[in-house]
Amino acid sequence: MAAVSPERFDFSEEELLESGGYDAPLLANQVRCHGGFDARGEYRSPRTVHRAPAIAAWQARLAAEGHELIRLDPALMPPQYPSVAQAKLLLAEGVSDPIVRALTIISIVEGFGAIIRDVPVPDLRASFREPVGGTALAHLGRGLFEAHARDEAGHRDEGGHKQLWEAARDLALENPRVPGDVLMRIMGRRAQRQRRRLLPELDADLERMLATMATVLAVEIFAARTFDWGERLLSDPEVSARPEEAGAMVRYIRSDETPHVEYLRTALSEVAARTLRTVDGRILPGRVAVDRLMHANLRALTSERPRENRADVREGLADAIARAGRGDDLLERLDALETPWTPPARTGFEPRDGDPAAPAHHGDPAALA
Amino acid sequence: MTRVSAFERARRAARITRTALVIWALYKLPDFARRVLRRPPPTDRTRTHERAAREVLATALSLRGVVIKVCQVIATRADVFPPPFIEILKQCHDAVPPHDFAIVREVVERELGKPLDAVYAEFEERPLASASLAQVHRARLHDGRAVAVKVQYPEIEALVPSDLGNIRRACRVYEFFDPQPLELLPLLDELVKHLALELDFVREADNADRVRALFAGDTHVVVPVIHREWSTRRVITMELMDGLKVTDREALARAGIDRAELVQSLMSIYVRMILAQGFFQADPHPGNLFVRPGGQVVLLDFGLAKELPEGFGLGLFELMFSMMTLNEAAMIRAFQELGFETKTGDPQTFVEIARRMMRRSDTGRFEGEFTEQMTDELFEAIRENPVVRVPSDFVLVGRVFSLLSGIAHTLGHRANVLEAMGASTGSA
Numbered sequence: 001m002a003a004v005s006p007e008r009f010d011f012s013e014e015e016l017l018e019s020g021g022y023d024a025p026l027l028a029n030q031v032r033c034h035g036g037f038d039a040r041g042e043y044r045s046p047r048t049v050h051r052a053p054a055i056a057a058w059q060a061r062l063a064a065e066g067h068e069l070i071r072l073d074p075a076l077m078p079p080q081y082p083s084v085a086q087a088k089l090l091l092a093e094g095v096s097d098p099i100v101r102a103l104t105i106i107s108i109v110e111g112f113g114a115i116i117r118d119v120p121v122p123d124l125r126a127s128f129r130e131p132v133g134g135t136a137l138a139h140l141g142r143g144l145f146e147a148h149a150r151d152e153a154g155h156r157d158e159g160g161h162k163q164l165w166e167a168a169r170d171l172a173l174e175n176p177r178v179p180g181d182v183l184m185r186i187m188g189r190r191a192q193r194q195r196r197r198l199l200p201e202l203d204a205d206l207e208r209m210l211a212t213m214a215t216v217l218a219v220e221i222f223a224a225r226t227f228d229w230g231e232r233l234l235s236d237p238e239v240s241a242r243p244e245e246a247g248a249m250v251r252y253i254r255s256d257e258t259p260h261v262e263y264l265r266t267a268l269s270e271v272a273a274r275t276l277r278t279v280d281g282r283i284l285p286g287r288v289a290v291d292r293l294m295h296a297n298l299r300a301l302t303s304e305r306p307r308e309n310r311a312d313v314r315e316g317l318a319d320a321i322a323r324a325g326r327g328d329d330l331l332e333r334l335d336a337l338e339t340p341w342t343p344p345a346r347t348g349f350e351p352r353d354g355d356p357a358a359p360a361h362h363g364d365p366a367a368l369a
Numbered sequence: 370m371t372r373v374s375a376f377e378r379a380r381r382a383a384r385i386t387r388t389a390l391v392i393w394a395l396y397k398l399p400d401f402a403r404r405v406l407r408r409p410p411p412t413d414r415t416r417t418h419e420r421a422a423r424e425v426l427a428t429a430l431s432l433r434g435v436v437i438k439v440c441q442v443i444a445t446r447a448d449v450f451p452p453p454f455i456e457i458l459k460q461c462h463d464a465v466p467p468h469d470f471a472i473v474r475e476v477v478e479r480e481l482g483k484p485l486d487a488v489y490a491e492f493e494e495r496p497l498a499s500a501s502l503a504q505v506h507r508a509r510l511h512d513g514r515a516v517a518v519k520v521q522y523p524e525i526e527a528l529v530p531s532d533l534g535n536i537r538r539a540c541r542v543y544e545f546f547d548p549q550p551l552e553l554l555p556l557l558d559e560l561v562k563h564l565a566l567e568l569d570f571v572r573e574a575d576n577a578d579r580v581r582a583l584f585a586g587d588t589h590v591v592v593p594v595i596h597r598e599w600s601t602r603r604v605i606t607m608e609l610m611d612g613l614k615v616t617d618r619e620a621l622a623r624a625g626i627d628r629a630e631l632v633q634s635l636m637s638i639y640v641r642m643i644l645a646q647g648f649f650q651a652d653p654h655p656g657n658l659f660v661r662p663g664g665q666v667v668l669l670d671f672g673l674a675k676e677l678p679e680g681f682g683l684g685l686f687e688l689m690f691s692m693m694t695l696n697e698a699a700m701i702r703a704f705q706e707l708g709f710e711t712k713t714g715d716p717q718t719f720v721e722i723a724r725r726m727m728r729r730s731d732t733g734r735f736e737g738e739f740t741e742q743m744t745d746e747l748f749e750a751i752r753e754n755p756v757v758r759v760p761s762d763f764v765l766v767g768r769v770f771s772l773l774s775g776i777a778h779t780l781g782h783r784a785n786v787l788e789a790m791g792a793s794t795g796s797a
Binding site for chain 2 (some may be wrong): 031032108111112114115149151153154156157158160162163178180181182183184186187316334
């Protein structure tokens with residue numbers, strides 16, 4: 001395999017989708033999944049032969065031009081509900097439905113990530129005042145979105161994160177029955193959200209692309225907490241039938257997610273470092289657009305979403321506990337294990353329209369990804 | 370139950386038998402002649418299919434009732450019958466002449482146990498619509514509320530056993546003599562089950578209430594309220610719903626309704642019923658869907674509603690999702706979990722079918738919308754017989770998505786199943 005030159009910034013779609021060879025494939029509960037193992041038995045993520053060094057090169061270029069990568073304050077990440085301790089209590093008491101449901105929803109929502117390949121990518125040379133050649137932005141529709149989609153939902157004869165999560169669930173909990181209301185839960189809280197335009201001054205396709213990227217980036221970063229929850233829970237021998245294998249599945253997913261976070265923050269940082277052309281012929285600082293999108297997303301993800309998630313889980317808990325023949329005291333014991341969480345007052349992306357020279361981003365740089 | 374004379378029964382039996390014989394002759398006599406003349410069998414039977422389908426249609430329009438219902442079912446089973454049957458028998462959805470008002474009055478008065486005037490302040494003699502089993506009249510209750518009254522044809526229940534018995538006999542004879550028969554008897558068994566349910570209007574009222582409950586709190590969907598006190602097994606009195614026809618582009622434009630949003634909204638409603646709730650109104654043809662100002666969708670006619678087995682919605686989602694994401698391994702698993710079986714046991718057959726369907730989509734890919742062309746391709750692949758078992762629930766669901774796709778096509782927009790589920794909001 002040829003080493004990629006650090007000075008190289010342009011890659012073909014085929015290169016960004018190239019996985020290279022593996023010494024052994026990844027079989028997740030007998031399902032062939034993407035990625036595989038090298039001669040030392042180390043897991044190697046799919047489609048990273050060129051993608052990983054390409055992202056590093058774009059990031060280095062951005063830094064050399066004096067621009068920072070956008071970062072999120074880790075304090076913004078809401079805790080998973082139920083927590084690992086609460087989930088363990090439920091499983092120990094034979095109340096598995098809420099956990100199976102949560103794991104299944106994670107797998108489906110991971111799979112939904114594939115929809116990123118359908119996001120229209122407008123002509124970015126016309127969208128920005130500055131050139132976009134040799135950037136992550138220029139490669140979104142030429143391999144980056146497609147690689148992301150394949151990682152999440154699988155492709156051809158290989159499973160992706162969706163199937164890996166299913167395997168982790170089935171290995172740990174021994175092929176549990178999936179509650180019939182899983183899709184209803186997903187639809188109940190997702191489909192009713194109305195899209196509203198945050199950047200009406202931009203072309204609608206461009207806004208849609210940027211909004212999707214901002215949303216996916218925030219969700220990807222916040223998912224670190226979910227993955228941590230999944231890994232800790234499913235690799236715990238007290239509740240998991242196959243702790244090593246199930247935990248490993250989640251670790252592989254986490255490893256695969258790194259390029260997603262990195263290309264999205266790189267591309268959005270490139271947007272922030274540029275100037276957007278509006279539909280009426282004016283300009284909009286890219287930073288203003290990114291801040292507006294990230295702020296709205298982070299507000300939703302730190303306030304409404306955790307409340308909705310918690311309410312959703314709670315809604316099914318009483319039924320699940322009753323079905324398992326457990327008394328009300330289980331709910332009390334569960335609540336006793338809860339640590340209250342309050343979202344930070346600021347997102348770090350508060351809109352500063354009319355102040356294009358203000359410092360771009362806040363947060364702890366060491367904490368990200 | 371209204372009695373049907375022995376003469377009428379004999380007339381119907383004779384007509385059904387004659388039709389079966391004509392169809393047999395249409396297919397078998399030319400085959401016999403070719404064998405005698407040592408000519409190869411025909412490669413294209415389209416004209417024969419057309420003639421046979423027209424014969425069936427003529428019989429249905431003559432006998433009405435159950436036979437029309439049978440034709441309507443045939444028109445939905447593109448997995449079994451050749452395309453000319455589907456095209457020609459589709460006419461049965463629209464070509465049902467109404468019964469005289471005197472008959473309607475008699476049924477209503479007998480069922481409600483009161484004179485018509487005692488229940489309704491007004492009752493329009495001309496029906497709003499007439500179908501195979503019943504017709505609908507506009508009326509007004511004494512408290513002023515406008516209602517729609519669905520009245521079952523009095524002879525239907527009496528004709529069901531005899532007509533179906535005649536059709537069953539014809540099917541048996543056909544299956545006995547044909548070396549490679551279409552499997553019609555299971556289809557007929559399914560129809561018998563459906564008919565029993567559709568003839569029970571109390572059940573239809575229950576279905577309406579159940580769908581209304583699914584959308585409780587959702588201001589985008591309206592289901593008419595059933596007036597139970599004036600409803601029985603053969604009569605339903607329900608809230609009269611007004612609205613624009615879902616496919617009337619001009620009227621929608623005048624009302625300022627965004628067609629793209631309407632298409633997505635319709636898909637969202639059906640995805641929610643089918644995939645998420647596992648219970649759905651299974652007949653979304655344009656006559657059963659109204660649109661109100663603001664894009665509110667009115668669902669009508671719950672005679673054909675279906676409860677899916679547990680896990681079916683998730684299985685269907687997995688199939689659609691795996692096709693959308695080109696994940697062939699997941700596709701095979703989903704086909705198998707839904708209950709499909711191949712003749713050879715080779716699971717690759719499923720991938721081939723999926724590829725055929727995708728080739729028929731507008732973009733060459735499955736993007737979360739089953740177009741009519743795609744379901745046609747699926748059913749054609751199934752007719753070619755590499756698949757020996759297709760879950761009947763899948764056929765019904767396929768038809769629903771196909772009807773929705775037809776509406777979307779008329780409105781000039783596309784719907785996306787995953788977006789209808791909220792998938793565009795991002796993932797990890």
